[in-house]
Amino acid sequence: MSDKTRVLIVEDDPGLQKQLKWALKSDFDLLLAENREQALQLFEKHQPPVVVHDLGLPPDERGVSEGHASIRQMLQQSPDTRIIIMTGKGDRKDAIELIGIGAHDFLGKPVDTDQLRLIIERAGFVSELQRASREARSSVDNGDELYLLPGVIGRSRVMRQVAEMVRKVAPTSASTFIQGPSGSGKELIARAIHELSERANEPFVAINCAAIPESLLESELFGHEKGAFTGADKRSIGRIEQANGGTLFLDEIGDMAYELQAKILRFLQERIIQRVGGKTDIPVDVRVVSATHQDLGQLIADGRFREDLYYRINEFELRLPPLSERENDVELIARHLLHRFAESHEKGQLHFTEDALLAIRRHDWQGNIRQLSNVINKAVILSSAEWIGPDDLGLAEDSEDFDQITLNNIPTLKQAREETELRLIMKAMRAHDNNVKDVAAHLGVSRQRVYELLRKHDIPF
Numbered sequence: 001m002s003d004k005t006r007v008l009i010v011e012d013d014p015g016l017q018k019q020l021k022w023a024l025k026s027d028f029d030l031l032l033a034e035n036r037e038q039a040l041q042l043f044e045k046h047q048p049p050v051v052v053h054d055l056g057l058p059p060d061e062r063g064v065s066e067g068h069a070s071i072r073q074m075l076q077q078s079p080d081t082r083i084i085i086m087t088g089k090g091d092r093k094d095a096i097e098l099i100g101i102g103a104h105d106f107l108g109k110p111v112d113t114d115q116l117r118l119i120i121e122r123a124g125f126v127s128e129l130q131r132a133s134r135e136a137r138s139s140v141d142n143g144d145e146l147y148l149l150p151g152v153i154g155r156s157r158v159m160r161q162v163a164e165m166v167r168k169v170a171p172t173s174a175s176t177f178i179q180g181p182s183g184s185g186k187e188l189i190a191r192a193i194h195e196l197s198e199r200a201n202e203p204f205v206a207i208n209c210a211a212i213p214e215s216l217l218e219s220e221l222f223g224h225e226k227g228a229f230t231g232a233d234k235r236s237i238g239r240i241e242q243a244n245g246g247t248l249f250l251d252e253i254g255d256m257a258y259e260l261q262a263k264i265l266r267f268l269q270e271r272i273i274q275r276v277g278g279k280t281d282i283p284v285d286v287r288v289v290s291a292t293h294q295d296l297g298q299l300i301a302d303g304r305f306r307e308d309l310y311y312r313i314n315e316f317e318l319r320l321p322p323l324s325e326r327e328n329d330v331e332l333i334a335r336h337l338l339h340r341f342a343e344s345h346e347k348g349q350l351h352f353t354e355d356a357l358l359a360i361r362r363h364d365w366q367g368n369i370r371q372l373s374n375v376i377n378k379a380v381i382l383s384s385a386e387w388i389g390p391d392d393l394g395l396a397e398d399s400e401d402f403d404q405i406t407l408n409n410i411p412t413l414k415q416a417r418e419e420t421e422l423r424l425i426m427k428a429m430r431a432h433d434n435n436v437k438d439v440a441a442h443l444g445v446s447r448q449r450v451y452e453l454l455r456k457h458d459i460p461f
Contacts, residue, residue, distance in 0.1 A: 004029040004448060005124035006048040010039040010070065011086070012057050016111070020052070023113035027448045028120060034058075036070040043074055050104075050123045051083045052116070055094060064094045075102040082123035086111060114437075121436075121451055149192035152185065153336055156327040162189070162318060169316045170196035175268065177313050178291035180320030183370030186291040187251060189320060193289055194247040202246030207239045210255035218260055219276050228277025240273055240284055247287045253313065254294035254305060265309045288313060323368040328418075330372065331457075334360050337373055338388065341380040350380065353387050354426035358419055359395035425453045 006029040011017045014034075021030060031046055033039040035058050043051070051074060055067030071083055085095045085106040095106035104123050107116055148154050148163040169176055170193045178186045187206060194204045212220055219228075223238030240248055250256075256264070267273050268288060272281045290313045299305035323330055334352065342350040352360070365371050379392040390396045424443070432438040436454075440447040 005050060005120070006031065006046060007120055007124075008033065008039065008042055008046070008048040008051045008053075010034075010036075010051065010053045010057070010067075012054065012061065016109075020111070020113065020116075024117060024120070027117060027446050028124075036066045039070050040073060044077070047078065047081075049080075049082060050120055051081060052086060052120065053083055054086045056088065068094065068098070071098055071103060072101070084116070084119055084123060117447070118437075121447055124448075125451055125455065149189070150195045151188045152192055153333050154326060154329040155332065156329045158321050159326055159329060162320060165318055166192055167196060169193065169318075171198065172316075173287055174315040175287070175313050176289045176316045176318060178289065178318045178320055179296075180291065180293065181322045181368055182293045183368035184293075184320045184322055185369050186293075186320055187249060189318065190247070190249040190251075190289040190291065194249075194287075197247070197287065199246045199287055203243050204247050204249065205239050205243035206249040206251060208251045210252035214257045214260075217256070218263065221260075222263070222273050222275055224276035225278045228275070232277065235275070238273070238275065240267065240286060241275075241282065243286045244284045245286075247289060250288065250290040250313075252292050252294075253290040254292035254296055254299055258304060258306070261306045261309050265306060265312060268309075268312045323365045323372065328361075330360055330365065331357060333369060334372060334376060337376045338380065341377045345380055347380055347383060349386065350383060351387055353389045354423040356388055356390050356393060356395070357422060357426075359390040359393060361419065363395055421453065422457050425450070425457065429454075 004027065007024070008031040009017065009020055009024075010033045011020065012034040017032060017034065021032065024030060028050075031042045031048060033042050039051075039053070039057075042048075051071075053067060053071055053074075055064040056062065057066035057070065060066045067085075071085070074081055074083060079102055082104040083098075083102075084104055085098060086109060087095045087106050088109050092106070092108070095103070099106065105119055107119065148159055149166055152159070152163070154160075154163075166189060176190075176193060178189055180186050180189075190206070191204060194200060207220060209217060219232075219236070219238065221238050221240055223236050223241055224232050226232060226235050250264075267284075271285065272283050274281060296305050296310050300307050300310060323333075334357075338350055338352065342348065360372075367374075375393055375395075376388075379388050379394075383392060425439070428439045428442050432442060436447050436450050440450045443450070
């Protein structure tokens with residue numbers, strides 16, 4: 001099956017139809033129709049993402065009624081289809097009217113085929129983005145094609161598996177345990193579980209058990225009554241009670257004191273709590289998601305974590321991989337973070353150089369997404385130019401040339417091909433000032449192929 005963009009050309013003039021076919025057939029998968037009936041039959045059968053449509057069609061060659069009716073029907077059937085209208089001198093007003101109801105663009109006759117080719121390429125790209133966005137929304141209430149789950153970016157096979165498990169467990173009431181290294185996004189997964197559950201409109205309350213002193217954690221979780229201890233001058237509602245009806249996320253639960261674990265176990269078994277210093281049982285309806293970077297099995301063996309609590313919190317387990325095991329997700333996440341930080345620090349549009357992307361791919365991100373985020377945020381703050389290089393990221397040693405690669409960081413053949421491809425396309429785009437036509441000629445490929453490479457590597461153009 002061809003990977004070219006499929007384009008339906010609706011034109012009754014045999015000479016112009018032949019001209020368009022000759023000019024465009026090498027770049028696009030063409031379908032040809034010369035009247036409204038043929039056009040609609042081909043449209044319904046093949047669902048082309050792009051249509052080039054003349055307004056004057058038989059039996060109304062001198063008018064626009066047939067073209068109007070055909071375009072309106074196509075837009076009703078598929079609003080995301082990009083329709084490019086070919087207009088004569090007197091048809092401009094009609095073309096503008098059709099753009100108002102969803103047509104993509106118009107081009108006057110005589111047709112400049114180079115200009116038309118560029119319009120089709122851009123229309124095909126927009127259509128592909130809309131298709132990807134629509135597929136994302138079918139599984140996630142989110143319009144961004146990068147998101148596997150709400151707030152979770154990725155396309156790697158391992159993360160697609162995680163996303164599938166999240167979508168299965170989210171609608172249930174099962175206590176879910178997330179195992180994963182520090183900085184890998186455990187809280188994002190917990191929030192995704194909450195947002196895809198029936199509790200999405202209720203509170204999501206997170207507490208990091210390792211960040212709060214042991215002496216204060218019980219009060220933070222269960223709350224306290226006035227006078228319960230020195231400094232307790234008023235009643236305080238704890239995190240568990242605050243999460244009533246919603247989801248409680250216990251991050252780094254492996255750091256919780258052994259004595260407090262018994263009280264958490266009682267809460268999970270009975271779904272009631274007592275505030276510190278109180279005697280009243282308070283019923284709570286809370287879904288619990290917990291996480292840790294530690295090996296709870298080893299903590300149990302060492303007598304530092306209760307086995308009965310482990311089985312209570314682990315009705316369903318999710319294992320989150322480190323960033324190094326997520327194939328090319330690191331690049332997607334890096335680009336997203338660069339855009340976000342550039343916007344928040346009001347730095348305008350920033351881009352990674354090809355060497356910076358190569359360094360990001362090769363670096364061993366021990367701190368995972370948190371480390372990547374910190375590195376990019378610092379680079380954006382210190383940036384004084386549009387392009388972020390490996391030196392700006394503190395990754396100069398990771399951008400070494402292929403002849404300097406050591407045995408410890410030799411890429412796979414697929415990775416090497418993709419790295420070379422990425423560097424070539426970015427260098428060509430910079431050398432030719434983002435002129436896709438010149439880049440295609442320089443690389444010896446079609447412009448359609450250049451657009452495919454730009455989309456593949458998420459390079460702005």
